[in-house]
C-alpha cells in the first residue's frame with residue numbers, strides 16, 4: 001500500500017496487516033464500496049490506516065489510490081506534489097521549491 005508516512009515525511013510502501021472490504025449495490029445494480037487497510041511503515045514502524053475506493057465492473061474490482069485516514073490525512077494537494085531528489089528540485093523556480101518545502105512540513 002503506497003501511502004504518505006507523517007513521521008518519515010515520505011511516501012512509503014506500507015506493509016499490509018489487514019483489510020476490511022465492504023461492497024454495496026444501488027437500485028440500478030451498480031456495485032461499489034471501499035476497503036479499509038491497516039498497514040505499517042517499513043521505515044519507522046508507524047501504524048497507518050487508509051481507505052481505498054472500489055468500483056466494480058462485471059467480475060472485476062478496481063481499487064483507487066489509498067487515502068490515509070489515520071494519522072490525520074494530508075490534504076489533496078499533497079497527493080499532487082511530485083516526489084523528487086535535490087537535483088530534480090533545482091529545476092523548479094525558487095518560489096515553487098519553497099512551496100514544496102512548506103507542504104512537506106505538513107506530511
Ligand SMILES: [Zn+2]
Nearest residue numbers: 005008041044
Ligand atoms: Zn514512517
